[in-house]
Amino acid sequence: MNTEDALSLRRDFIGGNCSLHFTNSPLHIVRATGQYMYDDTDQEYLDAVNNVAHVGHCHPKVVKAGQEQMALLNANFGYVHENQVIYAKRLTELLPEKLCVCFFVNTGSEANDLALQLARHYTKNSDIISINHAYHGNLSSMLDISHGYNEGRGFELREWVHLAPCPDTYRGRYRDDVANPGEKYANEVKKVIDKAHSKGRRIAAFICDTIIAAAGNIVPPKNYLKEVYSHVKKAGGLCIADEVQVGYGRTGTKYWGFETQDVIPDIVTIGKPIGNGHPMAAVITTKEIARVFGDGGRPYANTFGGNPVSCAIGIAVLDVMKEENLMSNSHKVGNYLLTGLHKLMEAHFLIGQVRGMGLLIGVEIVADRHTRKPAPEQAEKIIYKMKEDHILISNIGPDKNVLKIDPPLCFTLDNATQLLDTLDMVLSEIERDQGLPSSNGRLESNTPVSISIPIDVISGENNQNNPNKRKQPTTDREGPVKKVKVIDLD
Numbered sequence: 001m002n003t004e005d006a007l008s009l010r011r012d013f014i015g016g017n018c019s020l021h022f023t024n025s026p027l028h029i030v031r032a033t034g035q036y037m038y039d040d041t042d043q044e045y046l047d048a049v050n051n052v053a054h055v056g057h058c059h060p061k062v063v064k065a066g067q068e069q070m071a072l073l074n075a076n077f078g079y080v081h082e083n084q085v086i087y088a089k090r091l092t093e094l095l096p097e098k099l100c101v102c103f104f105v106n107t108g109s110e111a112n113d114l115a116l117q118l119a120r121h122y123t124k125n126s127d128i129i130s131i132n133h134a135y136h137g138n139l140s141s142m143l144d145i146s147h148g149y150n151e152g153r154g155f156e157l158r159e160w161v162h163l164a165p166c167p168d169t170y171r172g173r174y175r176d177d178v179a180n181p182g183e184k185y186a187n188e189v190k191k192v193i194d195k196a197h198s199k200g201r202r203i204a205a206f207i208c209d210t211i212i213a214a215a216g217n218i219v220p221p222k223n224y225l226k227e228v229y230s231h232v233k234k235a236g237g238l239c240i241a242d243e244v245q246v247g248y249g250r251t252g253t254k255y256w257g258f259e260t261q262d263v264i265p266d267i268v269t270i271g272k273p274i275g276n277g278h279p280m281a282a283v284i285t286t287k288e289i290a291r292v293f294g295d296g297g298r299p300y301a302n303t304f305g306g307n308p309v310s311c312a313i314g315i316a317v318l319d320v321m322k323e324e325n326l327m328s329n330s331h332k333v334g335n336y337l338l339t340g341l342h343k344l345m346e347a348h349f350l351i352g353q354v355r356g357m358g359l360l361i362g363v364e365i366v367a368d369r370h371t372r373k374p375a376p377e378q379a380e381k382i383i384y385k386m387k388e389d390h391i392l393i394s395n396i397g398p399d400k401n402v403l404k405i406d407p408p409l410c411f412t413l414d415n416a417t418q419l420l421d422t423l424d425m426v427l428s429e430i431e432r433d434q435g436l437p438s439s440n441g442r443l444e445s446n447t448p449v450s451i452s453i454p455i456d457v458i459s460g461e462n463n464q465n466n467p468n469k470r471k472q473p474t475t476d477r478e479g480p481v482k483k484v485k486v487i488d489l490d
Contacts, residue, residue: 032057054273065316083311104306108244108271109137119205135214186227203237210257216397217362241265252331252358374399
């Protein structure tokens with residue numbers, strides 16, 4: 001079926017508010033492997049934004065595990081099966097000792113909804129604190145606590161939902177020139193708690209993704225979660241770490257985002273990456289909290305959550321993560337990208353900030369560095385021009401001005417170089433076409449941008465035996481290009 005026919009049928013039979021990537025010229029993707037996707041003309045695209053295909057699209061080991069188990073048995077969770085208990089044990093071994101009980105579901109939305117149910121049953125309280133501009137899912141309960149994300153879309157703030165300001169040190173209330181911004185943002189949560197108490201409300205839980213993805217891949221400042229968790233626990237609430245987009249080694253240095261803030265939550269929710277594209281998610285908590293669904297408490301059942309096929313796939317993903325050392329690769333390639341993006345920031349006025357950890361990166365596109373005014377139109381142009389050069393990224397954040405770079409963890413140094421080269425070229429074109437100054441006040445020059453990469457980032461480069469390695473394609477785009485040079489400091 002050609003793209004036009006597929007789009008016509010989509011308009012007829014699929015809800016009009018079901019969004020498409022690249023709405024003006026959507027892609028008709030028919031297959032994928034590793035970090036590459038292919039359209040109906042067999043054009044290859046480098047996928048630098050898909051944080052669902054965690055270990056790479058259609059990884060053969062993951063696909064085989066699902067196929068083999070599907071051929072044997074797929075049943076609901078009401079039967080004993082070794083896949084379920086092996087997977088639960090493997091998951092909890094990656095977490096702090098007290099987080100040792102799993103509930104399996106199908107989506108991150110379900111996981112976060114269940115986490116709220118657990119918190120409310122355990123604390124006997126009802127109110128939830130969430131972060132403005134965060135997103136936790138599309139169930140009604142999740143839309144309620146994702147109020148800032150849904151601002152202007154007809155959602156009213158429920159009386160049991162309390163919004164704390166996003167801990168954004170770039171354009172938030174406390175910026176990078178303020179001492180101890182983490183403590184100051186945490187004190188805003190304390191103010192939210194005090195205000196709720198003054199109205200006779202009681203806090204059941206604080207929920208936060210440990211890098212706030214929907215807000216623009218915001219990395220909370222040091223000590224933020226440590227201080228927030230202390231305030232919430234003193235108020236009798238539980239702390240929920242939403243690791244749906246952050247966890248599973250994506251930060252590069254730690255398996256879980258909450259570990260980067262040196263905290264241990266009461267409940268952890270995971271989703272997207274754990275099935276590498278297969279719909280599965282989980283809630284992990286303590287034995288004490290889990291008992292509220294037992295011992296005469298509320299029974300819990302989920303037809304498909306934790307079915308044998310899902311668990312076989314989940315086990316395979318964990319195996320690939322370990323065998324291919326993908327957390328280390330996220331650290332290495334992520335550092336390479338962050339270093340390169342900071343160098344591009346020196347050359348391009350449009351870049352206001354580069355932030356992130358591992359392969360979870362946000363790039364602020366601004367109209368003015370001094371006022372930090374967002375530039376969503378330029379961000380939109382960037383992602384479309386990158387698409388023309390067969391690299392997929394997206395724009396996110398409340399102003400849609402943040403470039404999102406969250407590729408599969410098999411992304412290589414060669415892939416990163418290709419992305420940096422192309423982004424450098426695209427930024428130069430936009431600056432030239434719109435007469436925008438560069439960061440040093442001059443229009444685009446042809447001087448190469450040199451990127452110095454520390455030797456510990458380069459060492460152990462994984463391309464040699466990586467089946468997903470491709471030769472870097474040349475671009476069709478004409479005109480002067482500032483090529484990114486990679487310098488090995490050996």
